[in-house]
Amino acid sequence: MRMKTLLITGATGFLGGCLASKYLEEGYRLRIIARNLRGLPLKEKMDKIFPDKTTEERNAFSDRIELLEGDISTENLGLSEADYLRLAGTVDMVVHCAAATKFENDANDILTQTNIYGSLHVAGFCARKKVKRFHYVSTAYVAGNRRGIVFEHELEKGQKFNNNYEQSKYEAERRISSLAKQQGIPLTVYRPSIIAGDSITGYTKNYDNIYAFCRELVCLNDYETRRKSGNDSLIQGRHEVRPVSLRIPGDKHSTINLIPIDYATNAIFHISKQEEAAGKIFHIVNPTPPTIEEIAEWLKVATGIYRVRVVPQHEFSASAPNALEKSFFRRNKAFQPYMFGEACFDSANTRAFLAGANIDCPLITQEFISRSIQYAIQTKWGKKGADREYREREYEVEGTGDHQKTGNNSLVSNI
Known part of the structure; x- marks a missing residue:
């Protein structure tokens, strides 16, 4: 041919x-x-x-x-x-x-x-x-x-x-x-739907969507680790304060339709070779997407930040957000609508055209999330050679009543 x-x-x-x-x-x-x-x-x-x-x-x-x-x-x-x-x-x-x-x-x-x-x-x-x-x-x-x-x-x-x-x-x-x-x-x-990294290697070139959440949590965890160690010249002598919680408004029972890049690539390639696909539409989606609550739990384990809670909007609005929540919400404002539910995407055409091809959407699991975050950290979130930036002013750590401001815009690290 x-x-x-x-x-x-x-x-x-x-x-x-x-x-x-x-x-x-x-x-x-x-x-x-x-x-x-x-x-x-x-x-x-x-x-x-x-x-x-x-x-x-x-x-x-x-x-x-x-x-x-x-x-x-x-x-x-x-x-x-x-x-x-x-x-x-x-x-x-x-x-x-x-x-x-x-x-x-x-x-x-x-x-x-x-x-x-x-x-x-x-x-x-x-x-x-x-x-x-x-x-x-x-x-x-x-x-x-x-x-x-x-x-x-x-x-x-x-x-x-x-x-x-x-x-x-x-x-x-x-x-x-x-x-x-x-x-x-x-x-x-x-x-x-939402494309994440490779299911085997974690490889990605796109550090948006779920990676934006991951990066904030990893940066926060690293910042707090260095605070506790007390061996960083930029944070020595500061008062020890109680770590803050992070509430994220959303519906924990709704789903986020994540698919690994290798599934998206293989599915589109396989379908594109078939003449019968002309004139048709294909949902390249996860038939069993994880819930927001599941992803939140996996992120806790993967990042070491266990004070994250997904709460209904009315509960989030009942009390003023702390400085960390304000920063997190501002940086991820564009993704907030997806925290409150999505459609259920039928994929009958896709399943029919992939039948017998051994191309299935891998499950999104704790291992997948951890692997994705590990790859992102190793590649410095897509910024090769860049130093890690601590958003210290953004992450004002809340104590018993007063915000402990550091007076510095950022700290330096390896993320």
């Missing part, structure tokens, strides 16, 4: 990079469009996309890769007319992973330009010169604030959204689905 040529966007990201590696390993030719590649030496470009590959591995498949500086939010994907038309005539299929993922309202323009118009530009490319299969990576959270069972064929149900990211992905999926029907583009949509 002729070796297929695949155009992939978002290959410098977590899922996009893992998918790019998978397609390479299976013999595909890759055309990779990414921003901010111009001027970088080839080795640095490859490092950004394939950080898990050795030099020998990269050399072995370098003749099947073409890296192009581009921008999907602009016409012709930011390519020259010649490159655009050349790719349009030679590419067989497109995997579109690129997306802006900021939840903040002030990022709305970026979300619109990248997630909506960028996706439409990529969809339009699939109809130029020859029709190409289009694999679009959406998100399960286009369901917004819906509850109950959400089926894979459903999209527009009058739902509201927790943030602009969800809404932009919803709008993008709605528009490209319409365009695909008009242009006869064979479209497959994948809706992964």
